[in-house]
Amino acid sequence: MTTPLHIGFIPLVDAAALIIAVDKGFAAAEGLDVKLVREVSWSNVRDKLNIGLFDAAHLLAPVAIASSLGLGHVKVPIVAPFNLGLNGNAITVSPALHAAIMGEIEGDALDPMATALALARVVAARRKSGAEPLTFGMTFPFSTHNYQLRFWMAAGGVDPDEDVRLVVLPPPYMVDSLANGHVDAFCVGAPWNSVAVDLGVGHILHFVSDILVRAAEKVLAVRQSWSEKNADVLAALVRAASHAAEYIEDPGNRAETAHVLARPDRIGVGAEVIQRTLDGRLKISPDGQRRESGRYLLVGREGAGRPDPAQAAWLYAQMVRWGQTAMRPDALRTAMGVFRPDLYDAAMGHQGKPPGASEAIGAFAGPAFDPRDIAGHLAAFQIGHWKP
């Protein structure tokens, strides 16, 4: 007998493990009959998961935590037994802002500290000349994109709440907004950075892996109550996603993966753009300059699938740093409890951190992250809402 499941997703490349699990038969092999439902907003995914219209969802990792804490919205405990992707976002800037940053930069353009300091000088010059503050687009208040942008610019001395504007934009609107000057830059997942570069309206300034070596991005999310009642089904789903992730990471399957993801009812953009993302070989400027990175988007490799509670703690620390919530030990425990390596281990039949996993977080600025001392960690940063 097969178990019918409804799973919501947003058309982004890091939904790949779910899409491939369904379209290449890994879910069926586990006895699951999955109906993937394409959604247009994270709010919809969250709400439909919360009220039970979805059994599981492709979800922003911080939304899973915010939902479990009841931040900004109704409190529904969520658990994440599988990471659908690590990293995968990029910061893209308009040609004008790119030129301005390059005009101010001292040092390597791939060094996020150098670009952040240059951005600070651009921001200061604009203020002096009475120009409007720069506007940065990101995808959701509780998103890695929001925190990654903030972390980067604050390291250079730019206060994201005072010196620039941060606005939420749905990913499909990012490129248009950059082209028509509504925003000067954005942080978004694939494929939208590449689309902007291809259209000649943006330069990819950073892969977010320049900012954080290993950052949890999207998770496979289910309601905690559902996970308790459907432990076997959940384990089967985790295995299906994990086998799909393995399939995707095999270079021999990349072309087929990109082809499947490109379908109009899945991501609906060209297969070539999707494959660039999976391969970590991106065109970063309209003149055709390319950049390769083994860390652009991790789907499964380096133990990416196994949730790491330290990642959840880092995301919670960002919520505290930027004033989205207060610092509370019980809230930190709740946040870390959203990421469930135990459920992953139970499903996969092995235990412990997989070999070859890179350091959690690995931020380019500030002290190494220690989940046991968030206050001490945050105290090292000057810009932010939280004060010791």
Add this chain to the structure above:
Amino acid sequence: MSAESSPKIVIVDESPIRAAILEEGLREAGFTGVVHISEMQSLLARIYALDPDVILIDLENPSRDVLEQMFQVSRAVRRPIAMFVDQSDAASIQASVDAGVSAYIVDGLKKERIKPILDLCISRFNAFSKLQDELDRTKSALEERKVIDRAKGILMKVKGLTEDEAYVLMRSTAMREKKKIGEIAQSILTASELLK
């Protein structure tokens, strides 16, 4: 309801017809302060300028995520809340998601004042999708009839049948192959294209 006490309602919807249906319903019910926003550019700035008590948005609209920014520490004077925050009314949450609409309400507006707005919204959204379904069904029925007529014409010409004979042939083939007559007609058209 006097103009002063009527809450200011903003409808965010890219479908002008659905917005009009909803707006009309709200006005009939005595809600006079209704503004429709169809342009998603600078959505948040426009909403802040209008300073509404209630915001209604369709769930097909990606800009719902933009509205979520209102919950952040913002420079906005009043703090809105999402209708889903109140878990006491699970049935109406379910009904509104099924209907495809979501509401954001400024904190402090009384629940009994929201309920009629939301109920009306749900029923108008449902009425709209019913209309849409009927329209789609009529359209596809018309399409199918055109395809059947063309297939009939081909059979009449190629096999020298009368119109009735051509139809009977298609119908019996459909029954034998357990397919719809429209599908058989479509295969005839495809085959005849290929054989041209």
